[in-house]
Amino acid sequence: MRALQLERLDGPEGLKLVDVPEPEAGDQVLIDVVAAGVSFPDLLLTKGQYQMKPPLPFVPGVEVAGVVRSAPAGAGVKAGDRVMAFMMLGGWADVVAAPPGMTFRIPEGWSFEAAAGTVMNYHTAHFALHRRGRLKSGETVLVHGAAGGVGTATIQVARGAGARVLAVVSSEDKAEVARTAGADKAFLSTGDWVSQVKEATGGRGVDVVMDPVGGDIFDLSLKCLAPEGRLLVVGFAGGRIPEVKVNRLLLKNVDVVGVAWGAFVMQEPSLTAEIAKGLAELSDKGFVEPVVGQVFPLEQAAQALRELDSRKATGKVVLRVRQG
Template sequence: MTETYHAMICRRLGGPGVLTWEAQERRPLKPDQLRIRLAAAAANFPDMLMLRGEYQYKPELPFVPGFEGAGHVIEAGPEVRRFAVGDSVIVNLRVGAFAEEVVVPEGALMAVPRGFSMAEAAAFPVAASTAYCALVPRGRIRPGETLLVHGAGSGVGLTAVEIGHLMGARVIACASTPEKRQAALTKGADLAIDNRTSFRDAVMEATGGRGVDIAYDPVGGEIFTETLRCMARRGRLLVIGFASGTLPAAPANRVLLKDCDIVGVRAGEFGRQDPLAGRRMKEDMLALADAGHLKPLITDTMPVTEANAALQRFVDRTVAGKIVLSIPGAG
């Protein structure tokens, strides 16, 4: 085993373009850690925000971006119990996956679901945990309810559509292009509408004027404001993020009149604050995946050395599904 590996390093904040492929010194394992040789990583919208210093978690410089990846265990500390050298694993991190290898504690790993490729495994945890946490423990979704999903062509949006469908909800998907709307229909949406024009009339017509029981909003801005007007009485508006770049303000009178909840969702923090609930959520996600569900829609694969170009596509808003970064030399 050589003493170095390579990673995409962010040494200064800025837009996509700041990452450089550099050699890093390998560090020794602690007793409860494992070394993973990554085969693939997935690019996500928050990776781009982190490069600009605009994400809620702000790592110290320099850092390696990358929330999620998949690969094989190549070394394990003596206190590791659930995984062994040679195992195929998913890595779920805050940073570090845009690299040839990563060192993690055992709790950061999941087994690769049955039938998943390495690329699919790498793109699984962020979308699955975000959508599942939002809709199940936080959104309390029930069969027969109506779910509105914004950003339905994105990785987290498509997974929310699928989970809503699996939980017995009627799903209305909002997305900006015909291709994204078709992808949402493929994942189980009952209706797909264009969010580039006013979507409220279409939503209210589709619900007979009642509104939706749950709204999943990773966009924010005007989408949030209009969605609040679409809520049914005692509905739950789930705040996932602000891809629009605009932080909305909730008019308290409308929340009162709708008698609805506005629920913030941070899937990673959910597990960190309540480890037992986090483990149960992970087990439920993996059970669905092992049953053949929640496979991410991968629309492009690029070398990890082209991570700058991959993240630029989030700036340009041309991403549907997931972009996976292949990592050279993986066994």
């Protein structure tokens, strides 16, 4: 089968389309892949900058959507089902073997492209807001990187929880993407968004900040928190890992909360089914509608990664592996 293999830690340029043997099913769900998500962990993996450092060569790709070829007993899906799945590696290939507990049916009416960007982003958003952020109906959430895959997912999950959502983005085009995803207001990161957030909340600040960017965004976000607010640390797309003087947390009665969905579900796998149920309910109510950005053919994955790296991407960037 075809697979995109990373042969050198040179970023996107280290990828090569190769022929490799199909995976053995074993106790996994064997999936004929139609579309695969392109994520920030994929980009970091190609540079050797992710916390997991698999030996070369390996096939990147953390999430896929396709059709089940075979499934073990008790998997919850069966041959012929349209499914989406999460896996740490191996998704950028014609066929994958995915964990049964991380494989879910695609809701009616969704495209394979939409499903390919769902599991990681929406499970992360739900875990961040509910399990770690203790979000309550009526609270206000501030979302950074709000036009990207995680950002648009967070907007929708927050809206589904009854929250008001403010978005911070880098351009007016991205502001429109965030508003379309459900944000009540969108502010440009190039402007004085801290003052705008304060004004939009009557000077009180926000209850929850979703921050996948880090760096200066993190520092400024602390100024936006209301009393007992929670700043959710999801990643460092901006490149700098910030530090915080804990006296600022004490004086303002605020929390800085770490969010690592992937690591947590390895320790507590039962959480996956719980989150999947919550997301299915939000989908039924019309809150969860994945925002698909650019779609590239499998062989152009390097260009897809460059779109992420340049911060040009909106919605979820997806690879088309075969016609569904």
